[in-house]
Amino acid sequence: MKIITSGASYLDIDAYACCIAYAELLNLQGIPARAVSSAKPNASVSKTVLDWGRAFQTHEPSLTDEFILVDVSDYHHFDPLVVLDQVVEVIDHHPGYENYWAKKLGSAADIRPIGAAATQVFQRWQTSDLLAKISEQSAALLATAILDNTLNFTSQMTTAADIDAYAELAFRAKLATDWPEKYFLECQASIESDLANALAADLKRLKPENNLPQVFAQMTVWDADALLKKHRPAISQWMAEQGDDWMLNVISIRDGKSCFLAEPVSSQRKLNHLLTLDWHAGMADHAPSILRKELLKLGQHTNL
Template sequence: MIIVTSGAAYLDMDAYAGCIAYAEWLNLCGQPARAMSSAPLNESIPQPLRQGLKGLEAPGPVGSDAVFVLVDVSNHLHLDPLVELARVVEVIDHHPGFEAFWAERLGPRADIRRIGAACTQVYERWRDSGLLAQMSRDSAQLLAAGILDNTLNFTADICTEADRLAYAALARHAGLDRQWPGRYFAQCQRQIEAQLEQALLKDLKVLEADSNLPRRFAQLTLWNAAELLEQRRPLIEEVLGQWGEDWLLNLISLGEGRSYLLSGGVGSAQQLDRLLECRAVNGLRCLERPILRKELLRLGLAWRAPPNLE
């Protein structure tokens, strides 16, 4: 039996869809497989796409002969607890940093490369095997959503042409129209809004001083962030300000094609002034393109204080 699983902290849509669709492909190829995870699902998986868990099983007995395939994770320190490292036989991932670790153990069965979504890698298994026509509509829809989520609707700098081609083929197979991405992200936003405080705290990173960014940095991906700011800004400021004024929130607004940066006190604003040309109005910056936290972190780490000329 092959157990297809992912990381320990949570499952996003990329991991969730990839595990389910890859297990389906393995079974179709005559290799008995089950998609299984003990991690909670995050807000990128809206309720309509998690009903009945769509083929994802809760952890249970796997048998002494079971082997493991990892999807959307390669950090061997953060695997689902059900995984036995010695019995991992394949890795499908797009996060850098552990290529050498797995290449030594698995050789070509460690598929770790720069691409927008692990779902694209899973799609390519289906395509290259000639079995794409037999993929279930559910799996095609899930893989399409995983690509949308991980590439920020094709606006992220990690997005590749392979991701675009995979999404187009999956959308055709699943019968998704051009408005479907907006509906998907709107469903995710409703789920976030329903538990906004938990969503903010769940994706809150505590940064080191050398980041040159506010100490606490939260991020949410939405379809229309302007509406959320208008209606819920006091709650956001209360939640993120409970440790003081040194905080920052990046609201990625995909439907508007921009990011809103909401910061705490004067010190937080000054840190952003050093990195960005866009100035704040009432503590809020509006960038004319979506930006990821990791991109802002790169800017912060690269910043150097000007020399003292006195």
């Protein structure tokens, strides 16, 4: 059995979509596969997405199972059910572990800069000649993951492959033209209804060598200014409780920018080494919007 899974702490829409859609493809190819996860979906897996009805399966791993990891390649953060020596394929777009997996798996490690891992899974559907058989739900999941991970195609990580994949998948999923706005508004409503869980669900604790604040939370919403105006005190209090070196990146789809909230001055200084920012009372905007994985890449190439 091939077990398709992702990270340990949370499932964003990219990981969620990739697990389900890739398991569907492998089963169509006659390869027994299951999408399995110990982690819970975060706010990017909206109510409408959940209502599409494509759920993960339960499975007790056996000694003969093989694992395929999607949207993650850092083995420190794999789902706890993963047995490292039984990993046979990795599909990811986060930098840092390319060499490790290239040595271990060769061409079965597909780790490259692209907007969404969902695009990589779509490309597997394309080359399989089974794209005509993809379910509407899997097409919709992959399309939505591309929307989210490319920040509605405004991220600097967006490639032509992401744009083409979305067009094909949205057509096959019969998604409405206003789906992007509806989706991001729904994500924002979910975040605002439970801020603490939304922050915890996309928070990473980074090592000092990353040259970024060690507590780094991220969320994507339709209107970041409105969210921060309404909820900043609660957000600041919660983040400060996580440590004394922290930041939040609120990505605003409506106006294509990142709103950084980082009240510790030392945290602001770290960001100033990577970007030109104008801080006002612990906040700074950056346009175009920038993802945490992009900042991590910048940090890896910066000596402080």
